[in-house]
Amino acid sequence: MTSISGLFANTFSYVSTNAGQKQTAASKPESVSASLEKTTPETAKAVPGTLASAAIAARDKLDAGYKKLGEVGSIYTSGKDWDAIGFRDFDRQTLYAISSNEGGLFSDLEVTIAKSQVGARISDIINSNDPVHNPTKVFREIVNFYDAASDDEKASFEWAIARASAQKSYMLSGGTENVGTGNRVVDKLMQAWDQVVARGGNSNDFANMPAYGEALTWWAQDNGGARHVDLNV
Secondary structure (H helix, E strand, O other): OOOHHHHHHHHHHHHHHHOOOOOOOOOEOOOOOHHHOOOOHHHHOOOOOOHHHHHHHHHHHHHHHHHHHOOOOOOOOOHHHHHHHOHHHOOHHHHHHHHOOHHHOOEHHHHHHHHHHHHHHHHHHHHOOOOOOOHHHHHHHHHHHHHOOOHHHHOOHHHHHHHHHHHHHHHHOOOOOOOOOOOHHHHHHHHHHHHHHHOOOOHHHHHHOHHHHHHHHHHHHHOOOOOOOOOOO
16 A cells, blocks of 8 residues: 555655756756856846746846855855855745746756755745644645645646645545645646555656546646656656
């Protein structure tokens, strides 16, 4: 039988390594900051409140943080310095703009740090809710975390994967509230989890379930096939 811990591992793994994964412009080398490149006129005219405007604001804040630090962030930059540069203060929309490399404005390393920041926030939820004695509450709070995402993030297939994983984990831990989204892709991914459970599998089998493939097809149709999902990530 599929274990709760196995499903939770899938959820947390997504957050810590794949949050916001989206195919965009070619990534830059980690040693080169996107701050060294000029913003294009098209991007500079981004409408306020959009993902593009969040990306521009993030780029400006990161550049200011690097200037204050006296150097561009690198693999040797400490967690404390990344916080000081600005990642600790970014809201969900801004973190998604960075982690999805909106507009191609961010380096590979900045994308990684943004994903790590989302993972850290999930860790805070886990650590503050007594996961050993009250896993149901933990999973309910993680469901809330995904529900609080921006519309842009919710439009991604990766959000649907994480939301379905959190929902299934909540249910298996004994949760009785109706936490359905009404999102057909999420619902189909829930069916994929049911298929995993029915076959006595684990989280590694999730992406191989028939319902998972159907969910991906539906998502691609809803998004005009414009965005690419790397199933190997």
